[in-house]
Amino acid sequence: MMDEKKLQEIMELVMYGGGGKSYAIEAIQAAKQGDFDLADYKLSEAEKSLLRAHHAQTDMLSQEANGNSSEVSLLMVHGQDHLMTGIAFKDLAKEIVELYRFIRTP
Incomplete structure (x- = not known):
């Protein structure tokens, strides 16, 4: 039992990664509408959220490094998936926002 x-910690991975x-995604949508202030704000919020998820992950890794390993559960895998997917989306969103900014710049 967990x-x-x-x-x-696992729920923080799920919540903040998601x-x-x-x-x-909201940053991309804002950039598509030409609202780059909102897009930048959403990217900043994505960074903050993913940093919180990363801290939860780091805590779990530190515990394991100190000999307090835990059983890998489906919920833990799900949390890790949310974190990694969130990071990938954020990285791609930065590029897409910049593309929209470039396209709209006279």
Whole structure:
């Protein structure tokens, strides 16, 4: 059975990793409409959200490095997937926002 602290860390991976992805998508949508201030804000929020998820992941890695390993669960894999997908979306969103900015710049 998973302890409460481990469950909380995994849920932070899911929530903040997923949040980062959502903000990245919103940044692309804002750039598509020509609202680059909003796009930049959404990218910044994506960074913040993914940083929180990364801190949760780092805590879990530190615990394992200190000999407190835990059983890998489907929920943990799901959380890692959210984090990695969020990072990939954020990186792509930055490029897409810049493309829209370039296209709209006279």
